[in-house]
Amino acid sequence: MGKTTVIHHAPLVGYPDDKLYTVRVIDGVIDGIEEEVEGKYINGYDKASVEEIDLAGKEWLSPSMIDWHVHTKLAALHSNRLNLSNCQSASEVFESVKQALNDPKYDTSLERNLVGINMRNSNWTDEDLFSLEKMNELSIERPIFLLYNGYHSMWCNSLALEVGGYGSSLNHKGHLVEQEAFDMFPKLTTANNQVVDNWILQESKKAAAMGVTEIVDLEMEHNIVQWQRRYAAGNDYLRIHVGMYTPHIQDAIDLGLTSGDDVPHTDGLIKIGPYKIVTDGSLGSQTAFCHDAYPGTKDNHGIYYYPPESLSEMIETGLKHNFKFAVHAIGDYANHLTLQTISKASSKPRIGSTIEHAQLLDIEKDLPIFKDLGLIASIQPSHLVDDRDLCHKFWPGREHRAYAFKSIVDAGIPIKLGSDAPIAPMNPWEAMAVCITRAGQGDEKNPFIEAEILDLETAWKASTSNGKTRLEVGDRADLCILQSDPLKLDAAGLRAMKVNGTMLGGRWTHKTF
CATH class of the missing domain: 3.20.20.140 (Metal-dependent hydrolases)
Known part of the structure; x- marks a missing residue:
């Protein structure tokens, strides 16, 4: 017989809240749900081979959760990137990037590219400050990518454009939208698998x-x-x-x-x-x-x-x-x-x-x-x-x-x-x-x-x-x-x-x- 887990004295989400239940799991499947009666727990199974858990009526048992839309790798990379969500203007974005360029957390030994994420521009009054020239003023030694919330568009400096295969002869203005931005995603990080x-x-x-x-x-x-x-x-x-x-x-x-x-x-x-x-x-x-x-x-x-x-x-x-x-x-x-x-x-x-x-x-x-x-x-x-x-x-x-x-x-x-x-x-x-x-x-x-x-x-x-x-x-x-x-x-x-x-x-x- 495979692994058995029995959970006792369990209030169950979606069941009458004045009752407790015993839930039996065998081989990864819920094999039994029984309203508890004194002394009735696992119905003949050898307790020595069973994992028993007692919730003592104080914790609730429920189905687990599912997330129907995740970008797993992007989410993992997210925690290691410069979060710009609190910036209230383009000027604040530029100042945050300048500080990050000198922050050990974003040292080039960990990640050559500096990637900023989650720019939210709904209340900005100075968004027209963005330009390739302004991005290059931030750095001409390190690729910089600044992504809007939603990941459908980004600003790049010249080095970042080169990472994406945009040479100076292409006269790109530094603003990537939709498919150009999507095509850049695999190039945003130098971290290995x-x-x-x-x-x-x-x-x-x-x-x-x-x-x-x-x-x-x-x-x-x-x-x-x-x-x-x-x-x-x-x-x-x-x-x-x-x-x-x-x-x-x-x-x-x-x-x-x-x-x-x-x-x-x-x-x-x-x-x-x-x-x-x-x-x-x-x-x-x-x-x-x-x-x-x-x-x-x-x-x-x-x-x-x-x-x-x-x-x-x-x-x-x-x-x-x-x-x-x-x-x-x-x-x-x-x-x-x-x-x-x-x-x-x-x-x-x-x-x-x-x-x-x-x-x-x-x-x-x-x-x-x-x-x-x-x-x-x-x-x-x-x-x-x-x-x-x-x-x-x-x-x-x-x-x-x-x-x-x-x-x-x-x-x-x-x-x-x-x-x-x-x-x-x-x-x-x-x-x-x-x-x-x-x-x-x-x-x-x-x-x-x-x-x-x-x-x-x-x-x-x-x-x-x-x-x-x-x-x-x-x-x-x-x-x-x-x-x-x-x-x-x-x-x-x-x-x-x-x-x-x-x-x-x-x-x-x-x-x-």
């Missing part, structure tokens, strides 16, 4: 400590071989769904793999994820593709990457090989064109396919199509906090259609929550807190479009790894031990949640006992 893999291992442990057992990794590189290497080196803290982009999808097809299949040599922990397609940009970089032009411009509607026939070909490739989809669409026009294209495909997308972000919507016209296609809205609530000022600046008069969580749910469309880490930190408790308040910590009395507040139970089910409110017999033993019942908490309580144990498939990936 061993260093980066260790950083990713630390991020995996942090995730486990928050109760997370599963993520959808949408990193923009060939991740099959990357995760095989990390798993072989001992990174087994999370279930990973490896997203596939167009340049990599043929590799999976050649291996005979599709969404949900096991990545070879990872013992079923790592699976092929969805086919990721990016159709437009982001609101902060004014590249999200919208029906209306951005304020102050005559014809800037953002960027839509593909004509309908090209996107249609990509959709048909995914359908032919039975892939789920994860289609990035932020602007309302991008969502409209994407939904229209998918609706004209040879068949409906595979169950479990998502529209990623779905931030700006034409609620009346597009939500019925969204529902009819059986798509999931994979949303990142914490972006709402970051983007609310951007919505007022770049989407005035349409804010009621931004981050329309309740409207999406009321239309009968399933939702799943994620972080888009590192664009926002991976933290399912923060994501749920934002859902039920439409505000950041300390600003709960100032919700962004109060009518779109989501109820806690819906947010909870969109966050759990089993997609349910509670644990049930037959579920994988992916579970958490929590300090309190999350379904009885307000936003402050969710944000303060302590996870005392995280189990993945019957083994502990985090525990404080």
Whole structure:
């Protein structure tokens, strides 16, 4: 007989709160949930061979958490880069970079390039200070990359442009947007795989400590071989769904793999994820593709990457090989064109396919199509906090259609929550807190479009790894031990949640006992 764990005197999230239960885990599966009767614990099993845990009625047992949108490598690199999120102007950015150039934390012996991240420009009045000349004034000896929040655009000095293959003869102005910025990502770091893999291992442990057992990794590189290497080196803290982009999808097809299949040599922990397609940009970089032009411009509607026939070909490739989809669409026009294209495909997308972000919507016209296609809205609530000022600046008069969580749910469309880490930190408790308040910590009395507040139970089910409110017999033993019942908490309580144990498939990936 395989490993057995029995958890006694356990209050269960989603069950009557005046009762205690015994939960039995055998070989990574929840084998039994029984309301406790005095002296009845494991029903005939030899206690000597069983791991027994007594919660004494003081800690709650629940399903574990999932994050449906993560850029794992980028998130690991994020913690080793210059965070510019608190800068209130371009001038402050330049001053922060000057200080960082003399800070041992960013010494060139650790990383030759200096990468600044998370510039938020919604309230800047001096953004026109940015230029290639100004970037070169910061340094002509070290490549400098300064990224806007969302990672859809960046500023570079001349050395950074050279890293990206832009010679002086190309007369580049130093501002990279969308595909140019994406193409630069693999060149932002000089750290080797061993260093980066260790950083990713630390991020995996942090995730486990928050109760997370599963993520959808949408990193923009060939991740099959990357995760095989990390798993072989001992990174087994999370279930990973490896997203596939167009340049990599043929590799999976050649291996005979599709969404949900096991990545070879990872013992079923790592699976092929969805086919990721990016159709437009982001609101902060004014590249999200919208029906209306951005304020102050005559014809800037953002960027839509593909004509309908090209996107249609990509959709048909995914359908032919039975892939789920994860289609990035932020602007309302991008969502409209994407939904229209998918609706004209040879068949409906595979169950479990998502529209990623779905931030700006034409609620009346597009939500019925969204529902009819059986798509999931994979949303990142914490972006709402970051983007609310951007919505007022770049989407005035349409804010009621931004981050329309309740409207999406009321239309009968399933939702799943994620972080888009590192664009926002991976933290399912923060994501749920934002859902039920439409505000950041300390600003709960100032919700962004109060009518779109989501109820806690819906947010909870969109966050759990089993997609349910509670644990049930037959579920994988992916579970958490929590300090309190999350379904009885307000936003402050969710944000303060302590996870005392995280189990993945019957083994502990985090525990404080």
